[in-house]
Amino acid sequence: MFDLPTLHALYKETAPHTEALAPPPWALAGEGLWGSVFDLGDGTMLKVVRRHGGLGSGEALHHREASALAFLGGLATDYVRVPRLIASGAFTNSYIGSAPPLAGWLRIERIAGKRLTTDGVLTMNARERDLLGERIGAAVADFGVEASARATAAESKLADTVTRSLMLSRAQLSTAELHRAADAISLGWENLRASGPLVFVHGDLNPGNLIDAGPREPLGFVDFAEAGWSLAEAEFRHFEPLGALRDSTFRGVTARRGRGPDMRAYYLAAAADALMTIAIQGNAGHPRDAMRRMGLLRHCLAEAGLD
Numbered sequence: 666m667f668d669l670p671t672l673h674a675l676y677k678e679t680a681p682h683t684e685a686l687a688p689p690p691w692a693l694a695g696e697g698l699w700g701s702v703f704d705l706g707d708g709t710m711l712k713v714v715r716r717h718g719g720l721g722s723g724e725a726l727h728h729r730e731a732s733a734l735a736f737l738g739g740l741a742t743d744y745v746r747v748p749r750l751i752a753s754g755a756f757t758n759s760y761i762g763s764a765p766p767l768a769g770w771l772r773i774e775r776i777a778g779k780r781l782t783t784d785g786v787l788t789m790n791a792r793e794r795d796l797l798g799e800r801i802g803a804a805v806a807d808f809g810v811e812a813s814a815r816a817t818a819a820e821s822k823l824a825d826t827v828t829r830s831l832m833l834s835r836a837q838l839s840t841a842e843l844h845r846a847a848d849a850i851s852l853g854w855e856n857l858r859a860s861g862p863l864v865f866v867h868g869d870l871n872p873g874n875l876i877d878a879g880p881r882e883p884l885g886f887v888d889f890a891e892a893g894w895s896l897a898e899a900e901f902r903h904f905e906p907l908g909a910l911r912d913s914t915f916r917g918v919t920a921r922r923g924r925g926p927d928m929r930a931y932y933l934a935a936a937a938d939a940l941m942t943i944a945i946q947g948n949a950g951h952p953r954d955a956m957r958r959m960g961l962l963r964h965c966l967a968e969a970g971l972d
């Protein structure tokens with residue numbers, strides 16, 4: 666969260682590059698590892714990305730999101746929609762008020778609806794959760810088709826989020842067991858990638874990046890910092906801990922696409938994600954949390970045939 670003088674400094678940096686930007690105060694809509702998102706109250710959002718956050722660099726995340734949204738913005742089917750990108754820019758000034766070092770900003774169309782949360786989907790009643798999962802599955806199927814066509818037309822070269830997360834985590838891991846796991850997942854994943862087909866994926870789908878405006882409306886996808894060409898199963902890399910929602914999502918995608926996910930590819934992507942969580946969080950939290958993270962990794966490795 667930024668103080669008011671910092672918001673004014675941000676306003677001074679961004680306002681010359683985007684029309685009719687209202688001056689602060691701005692309402693904070695979300696705050697994550699990599700930055701803050703403000704609801705400007707005029708149907709648009711301002712996302713500010715930090716240079717430092719988790720693994721990797723904020724400059725790369727900002728670049729990826731701005732370049733993906735440039736051709737994905739406005740994508741809409743009966744099941745999915747993507748907000749338009751209005752303007753974006755990189756920060757060259759390293760001292761903006763008292764903000765931490767900032768990489769860039771994006772002004773994005775606001776999607777109406779409520780943001781989902783992991784706790785929310787885990788505690789939903791079964792009927793609601795099944796319906797939501799089926800909608801997410803259909804949204805993923807539609808997104809794969811539409812986004813791949815747009816990315817091809819735009820000649821996008823944005824790379825695979827799973828490959829990248831494996832490289833970033835490997836450098837951070839400290840035990841031989843985890844290095845072996847990273848290498849085995851990489852080998853398995855690259856082998857599957859070689860036979861394709863590759864699809865343009867959102868790459869970071871989790872409840873917090875979905876905006877739900879009700880059962881008859883398309884789901885909004887936001888947060889494109891991990892978008893790129895990957896295997897279709899990469900879209901579900903965060904879904905293994907979501908329990909029953911994962912199953913209904915798979916039903917939805919199978920119904921819409923006519924074929925279900927390849928479970929080996931899925932578990933490799935989920936294992937890469939579990940490894941990334943270990944690389945970022947290490948032994949943080951209660952000892953049980955660390956055990957749970959290792960448990961998820963071992964489970965995904967076993968399901969992928971790598972134990």
Ligand SMILES: Nc1ncnc2c1ncn2[C@@H]1O[C@H](COP(=O)(O)OP(=O)(O)O)[C@@H](O)[C@H]1O
Nearest residue numbers: 694695696697702748774775776780873887888
């Ligand atoms: N275009 C948008 N329309 C509506 N809400 C949005 C939009 N973009 C972001 N948000 C809200 O802000 C939150 C954080 O944005 P996000 O792009 O996911 O950033 P982060 O990198 O912090 O996860 C989202 O979970 C969502 O609630």
Ligand SMILES: [Mg+2]
Nearest residue numbers: 697873874888
């Ligand atoms: Mg997000």
